Amino acid sequence: MTPLPPFQTVLDEHSGAVIAVLRGAVGREGADDCFQETFLAALRAYPRLDDARNLRGWLLTIAHRKAIDHHRANGRRPIPVAESVEVAAPDGISEPDDELWAAVGALPPKQRAAVALRYGSDLPHSEIAAALGCSPEAARRSLHEGLKRLRKELG
Amino acid sequence: MKTATDTTINNFKARAAKEGLLDVAYVHADSPFGPLLLAQTKKGLVRVGLPNQDQDELLVDLAARVSPRVLEAPAELDAVRRELDLYFEGKLERFDLPLDWSLSDGFRLRVQRAINRIPYGQTRSYTEVAAKAGNERAVRAAGTACGSNPIPLVVPCHRVLRTGGALGGYGGGLPMKRALLEMEGALESQVGS
Numbered sequence: 144m145t146p147l148p149p150f151q152t153v154l155d156e157h158s159g160a161v162i163a164v165l166r167g168a169v170g171r172e173g174a175d176d177c178f179q180e181t182f183l184a185a186l187r188a189y190p191r192l193d194d195a196r197n198l199r200g201w202l203l204t205i206a207h208r209k210a211i212d213h214h215r216a217n218g219r220r221p222i223p224v225a226e227s228v229e230v231a232a233p234d235g236i237s238e239p240d241d242e243l244w245a246a247v248g249a250l251p252p253k254q255r256a257a258v259a260l261r262y263g264s265d266l267p268h269s270e271i272a273a274a275l276g277c278s279p280e281a282a283r284r285s286l287h288e289g290l291k292r293l294r295k296e297l298g
Numbered sequence: 299m300k301t302a303t304d305t306t307i308n309n310f311k312a313r314a315a316k317e318g319l320l321d322v323a324y325v326h327a328d329s330p331f332g333p334l335l336l337a338q339t340k341k342g343l344v345r346v347g348l349p350n351q352d353q354d355e356l357l358v359d360l361a362a363r364v365s366p367r368v369l370e371a372p373a374e375l376d377a378v379r380r381e382l383d384l385y386f387e388g389k390l391e392r393f394d395l396p397l398d399w400s401l402s403d404g405f406r407l408r409v410q411r412a413i414n415r416i417p418y419g420q421t422r423s424y425t426e427v428a429a430k431a432g433n434e435r436a437v438r439a440a441g442t443a444c445g446s447n448p449i450p451l452v453v454p455c456h457r458v459l460r461t462g463g464a465l466g467g468y469g470g471g472l473p474m475k476r477a478l479l480e481m482e483g484a485l486e487s488q489v490g491s
Contacts, residue, residue, distance in 0.1 A: 149322075149361040149368035154307070162302040178302055179310040186319050190366055 145195040150186055157199050158182075160266075161206050167247045167259025168210035173217075177209045184209070203266070203274040207256055214252065246296050247289075253277075254289030261286055311371055321365035323374035326353065330386050331474050334451075336375050339364060342396030343378055346449050348470035363401060382451065388481060391418035393452045401448040408432060409443035416457045419482040423461040445469060457484065 161181055165174040184205050192201070247258050253275065260271045272282040314320055322344065324337040332349030335356055344364060347356045361368050377395065384390035402410055412430035416422050422430075428440035440458075447455040450469055456478045460466045468475035479485045 146358075146362050147366035149357045150366060151324075151357070151369050154369070158302045158307065162306070175303070175306045175309075178306050179313060182310045183313055183317070183319070186314055186367060186369075187317075 147189065147192060147195050150189055153185070153189075153198055153202070154182065157202050160199060161202055164203055164206050164256075164259045165210060167262075168207070168252075168255055169213045170245075170248045173213050177206065177213050180209045180212070181206045197270070197273075199266075200270045200273050203260060203270070204276075207260075207274050210256070211252070243293075243297065246293055249296075250289050250292060253285045254292065257282055257285035258289040258293070311369060314369065315371065315374065319367055320369055320371055320374065321367035322360050323369060323371035324357065324360075325370065325372040325375045325379065327375070327379050327382070329382065331470065331477070334382070336378050336382075337368075338375060338378065339398045339400070341398035341400070343449055343452060344398040344401060346451055348450055348474070350471055351469065385451070386481075395452060397449060397452070402443075402446070405431060405433065405436065405439055406443040406446060409440050410447050410449075410453055410455075413444065413447065413455050413458060414453045416454055418454075419484045421457045421459050421463075421479070421484050424458055424466065425461055427458055441466070451478075457482075 158178075162174060162178055165177045165181070168174075169177055181202065185202055247255055249255075250258065256275055257271055260266045260274055261268075266274070268279045268282050268286070271286070272279040275282055275285070277285075311320075315323075318340070320340075322337055322339055324335060324345075327334045327336050329349070333353070334349065335345065335347030335351070335353040336343070337345040337347075337356075337360055345356060345360060347353050357368055381390055381393050381395060385393070397414075399407055399410070408431035409427055412427050413422075415430075416427075424437050424440045424444070425434060427444070428434050428436045431440060431443075433439075444455045444458050445467060447453055447469070450456070456468060456470075456475045458466065465472050465475055476485070
């Protein structure tokens with residue numbers, strides 16, 4: 144059994160991937176809240192975790208569940224593209240990929256999660272499948288469909 | 299590269315503390331001798347890492363021996379930092395901090411508790427400390443117990459010397475031990491002896 148590293152290490156190493164996935168999955172506004180929920184749930188369960196080998200996959204699975212909770216609480220509505228773009232604009236902080244992430248946020252849940260996991264945190268198909276709780280083939284399909292739609296949308 | 303903001307991370311930690319999930323809170327603190335690691339549990343100060351110790355290694359050890367819920371949370375250790383700062387300025391002679399002894403047990407724990415009663419500016423020999431811990435012949439074991447003191451500075455193992463006054467050893471290095479004793483005025487009485 145691999146010993147569990149200090150939780151701070153887990154936070155340092157994976158917070159970037161988790162926030163990227165959550166921004167893709169629920170948009171910028173909901174992401175911070177989902178991030179806190181994700182890491183609180185992880186910290187609660189951490190001492191009982193018996194396998195420290197795939198902490199990122201474990202965290203992203205929790206993040207995915209928190210994103211679903213978030214959408215449920217908001218009546219399953221997808222994030223309107225305009226709303227997400229407006230969030231970033233007033234500060235004058237306009238990241239070049241804001242438009243892209245907004246479009247990702249507007250995808251159906253499975254496709255959105257697959258795209259966010261693949262490109263937000265550079266996960267291989269097998270780990271995306273684990274995080275989504277589906278087969279690698281289904282993960283590949285969701286990713287493919289999501290990308291096709293994004294290409295159409297962003298031209 | 300996308301990163302979570304400091305605010306988001308700090309909010310998470312504040313909520314973790316409120317929920318009682320901060321089993322081990324730590325901070326990297328400055329001292330006149332170099333960086334210290336200060337770690338505490340809900341019971342009290344559990345570990346002080348000295349400047350020449352590997353802080354990452356100490357954190358891994360805390361995760362294995364106390365709890366893996368180890369998080370950097372500077373605000374939680376404000377009281378510890380304040381007392382240590384005063385001590386280094388020569389303005390504090392007695393620490394008033396709750397201690398968590400859970401990293402020690404048996405004879406080592408008894409030795410370390412005996413060390414904790416050596417007053418500021420005084421020294422004891424390893425033999426005296428062994429006797430206080432209940433076995434005056436266990437001098438070598440007393441030396442080991444000093445060396446494995448998890449809470450140096452606050453539990454003042456730097457005040458334990460060889461019989462005759464030689465410095466012996468110190469986890470933070472002998473120059474630090476000498477400087478601490480000089481600051482406390484404990485070495486002047488040794489001059490010429």
